[in-house]
Amino acid sequence: xxxxxxxxxxxxxxxxxxxxxxxxxxxxxxxxxxxxxxxxxxxxxxxxxxxxxxxxxxxxxxxxxxxxxxxxxxxxxxxxxxxxxxxxxxxxxxxxxxxxxxxxxxxxxxxxxxxxxxxxxxxxxxxxxxxxxxxxxxxxxxxxxxxxxxxxxxxxxxxxxxxxxxxxxxxxxxxxxxxxxxxxxxxxxxxxxxxxxxxxxxxxxxxxxxxxxxxxxxxxxxxxxxxxxxxxxxxxxxxxxxxxxxxxxxxxxxxxxxxxxxxxxxxxxxxxxxxxxxxxxxxxxxxxxxxxxxxxxxxxxxxxxxxxxxxxxxxxxxxxxxxxxxxxxxxxxxxxxxxxxxxxxxxxxxxxxxxxxxxxxxxxxxxxxxxxxxxxxxxxxxxxxxxx
Amino acid sequence: xxxxxxxxxxxxxxxxxxxxxxxxxxxxxxxxxxxxxxxxxxxxxxxxxxxxxxxxxxxxxxxxxxxxxxxxxxxxxxxxxxxxxxxxxxxxxxxxxxxxxxxxxxxxxxxxxxxxxxxxxxxxxxxxxxxxxxxxxxxxxxxxxxxxxxxxxxxxxxxxxxxxxxxxxxxxxxxxxxxxxxxxxxxxxxxxxxxxxxxxxxxxxxxxxxxxxxxxxxxxxxxxxxxxxx
Numbered sequence: 107x108x109x110x111x112x113x114x115x116x117x118x119x120x121x122x123x124x125x126x127x128x129x130x131x132x133x134x135x136x137x138x139x140x141x142x143x144x145x146x147x148x149x150x151x152x153x154x155x156x157x158x159x160x161x162x163x164x165x166x167x168x169x170x171x172x173x174x175x176x177x178x179x180x181x182x183x184x185x186x187x188x189x190x191x192x193x194x195x196x197x198x199x200x201x202x203x204x205x206x207x208x209x210x211x212x213x214x215x216x217x218x219x220x221x222x223x224x225x226x227x228x229x230x231x232x233x234x235x236x237x238x239x240x241x242x243x244x245x246x247x248x249x250x251x252x253x254x255x256x257x258x259x260x261x262x263x264x265x266x267x268x269x270x271x272x273x274x275x276x277x278x279x280x281x282x283x284x285x286x287x288x289x290x291x292x293x294x295x296x297x298x299x300x301x302x303x304x305x306x307x308x309x310x311x312x313x314x315x316x317x318x319x320x321x322x323x324x325x326x327x328x329x330x331x332x333x334x335x336x337x338x339x340x341x342x343x344x345x346x347x348x349x350x351x352x353x354x355x356x357x358x359x360x361x362x363x364x365x366x367x368x369x370x371x372x373x374x375x376x377x378x379x380x381x382x383x384x385x386x387x388x389x390x391x392x393x394x395x396x397x398x399x400x401x402x403x404x405x406x407x408x409x410x411x412x413x414x415x416x417x418x419x420x421x422x423x424x425x426x427x428x429x430x431x432x433x434x435x436x437x438x439x440x441x442x443x444x445x446x447x448x449x450x451x452x453x454x455x456x457x458x459x460x461x462x463x464x465x466x467x468x469x470x471x472x473x474x475x476x477x478x479x480x481x482x483x484x485x486x487x488x489x490x491x492x493x494x
Numbered sequence: 495x496x497x498x499x500x501x502x503x504x505x506x507x508x509x510x511x512x513x514x515x516x517x518x519x520x521x522x523x524x525x526x527x528x529x530x531x532x533x534x535x536x537x538x539x540x541x542x543x544x545x546x547x548x549x550x551x552x553x554x555x556x557x558x559x560x561x562x563x564x565x566x567x568x569x570x571x572x573x574x575x576x577x578x579x580x581x582x583x584x585x586x587x588x589x590x591x592x593x594x595x596x597x598x599x600x601x602x603x604x605x606x607x608x609x610x611x612x613x614x615x616x617x618x619x620x621x622x623x624x625x626x627x628x629x630x631x632x633x634x635x636x637x638x639x640x641x642x643x644x645x646x647x648x649x650x651x652x653x654x655x656x657x658x659x660x661x662x663x664x665x666x667x668x669x670x671x672x673x674x675x676x677x678x679x680x681x682x683x684x685x686x687x688x689x690x691x692x693x694x695x696x697x698x699x700x701x702x703x704x705x706x707x708x709x710x711x712x713x714x715x716x717x718x719x720x721x722x723x724x
Contacts, residue, residue, distance in 0.1 A: 403551050
């Protein structure tokens with residue numbers, strides 16, 4: 107009986123100053139949405155790594171990713187026990203029209219690449235056409251749509267690493283096996299690039315950026331990695347082999363400071379709204395001091411007054427929080443559509459929603475602490491004299 | 495009549511910073527069950543403080559205060575709150591109704607501390623509001639009622655738990671003459687018909703004259719405790 111009464115009285119009290127309450131709820135909603143979106147941005151950076159296959163290894167030059175490896179390493183890697191498939195790729199880095207029309211381009215081994223990446227789904231006839239045409243390319247569905255391309259179109263790229271103007275013919279389109287696969291890549295023949303570069307820059311010929319390796323048993327990834335690297339120890343191009351997840355996390359580490367800053371901002375937003383909410387509750391409690399004193403005179407315990415204030419604060423913070431959670435999903439969707447090139451996925455996770463709700467609760471509890479304590483401790487005679 | 499309220503050498507001293515400020519000095523007073531007492535005196539005489547002590551919303555600094563044999567000054571806070579809920583009805587100068595609750599809900603408030611069920615509470619509230627002449631205003635909120643009507647709601651709230659003692663602090667101080675008379679008539683009925691013991695603080699001699707007994711305080715000292723009302 108008392109609990110339902112507290113809820114009723116708290117919610118009635120909440121709406122005594124509609125404008126103030128409305129603005130506070132709106133503020134909390136904005137803070138919770140911001141918190142959710144910022145967390146989702148951070149999550150999305152890590153999403154690529156989280157989605158990586160645990161049965162896939164990446165071998166690169168030990169010195170740095172900017173150094174290349176001899177293509178001949180591929181055969182030696184293939185012979186390492188536990189290795190199932192090997193392919194290779196290298197960053198091409200051409201410019202289509204201008205820098206703003208960016209999409210990632212890799213020169214890949216046409217014969218093996220799609221065996222190692224079965225999640226890149228290409229119709230068999232298109233894959234065959236690609237393999238037949240050394241100037242052919244397979245392009246991800248999103249990049250096709252973004253540029254308005256169709257199969258058979260010519261795509262000119264201005265080389266940055268590999269000089270000259272390159273022209274490619276679209277022979278196929280790949281789609282992701284699920285919505286978490288990057289559909290933005292532009293995949294061309296490594297053999298074509300290698301052949302042309304031999305004449306221009308022989309030092310860059312027969313080199314690859316990374317070997318991508320599928321292993322038979324994901325549980326053996328550490329042993330297989332060690333075996334691959336030991337095979338090239340003390341050579342001119344030592345290797346570093348790691349899981350695809352570790353490889354991608356290495357990329358993310360380069361922007362780690364930015365991600366920490368984003369996360370910090372997300373929590374600062376919560377702290378700010380907590381202070382605003384605490385001020386709102388302090389004002390409300392001060393205005394009602396005589397009412398609280400009256401309740402206590404009538405026989406209600408100090409605890410009742412505290413619970414009343416806490417209930418009002420929680421009602422307000424949860425209303426704002428739930429509104430914020432509800433708004434997060436469409437806004438995240440709109441954000442993703444507006445920044446499609448930046449993120450592979452942009453999904454508001456259950457963990458983020460749980461944190462949003464927990465933050466709302468925390469805001470409500472923290473904002474109520476001081477006014478609830480003060481109001482419960484105030485002497486009845488002092489409270490009755492309070493001017494409202 | 496036996497003494498409902500028995501006060502011996504009662505003192506109350508407040509502190510302003512480090513400075514003790516005595517407000518009541520050695521009050522001796524007995525109030526019989528069913529009595530109707532007006533506490534009068536100039537501002538700062540200590541009459542409201544004495545009323546607060548009798549009502550159990552403040553604690554004395556010295557002396558004893560027994561209400562129906564209970565030393566309320568010795569009760570722990572929670573027990574004192576329960577004692578007030580069961581034994582004291584409050585009527586304040588500014589009514590002190592909850593603005594977000596309608597008349598029915600305001601009167602019902604003290605009953606939430608009792609084990610009564612919803613239907614019983616409804617019966618009690620309707621009876622109390624009918625008694626103060628506001629049966630047709632149950633759904634009205636305080637801001638939809640006149641001052642006199644609000645004070646009548648407050649009186650209904652004060653009597654809803656059938657307390658032994660009703661304390662009223664300037665109950666007509668914020669009312670026009672007609673409304674004040676209505677309120678005083680109600681208090682007369684509570685005392686005369688229901689036998690409630692009423693202790694009322696007032697500045698108004700006309701209001702005080704409605705009581706059976708006048709008690710005068712000045713500078714914290716009881717200077718005349720034997721005056722008769724009516």
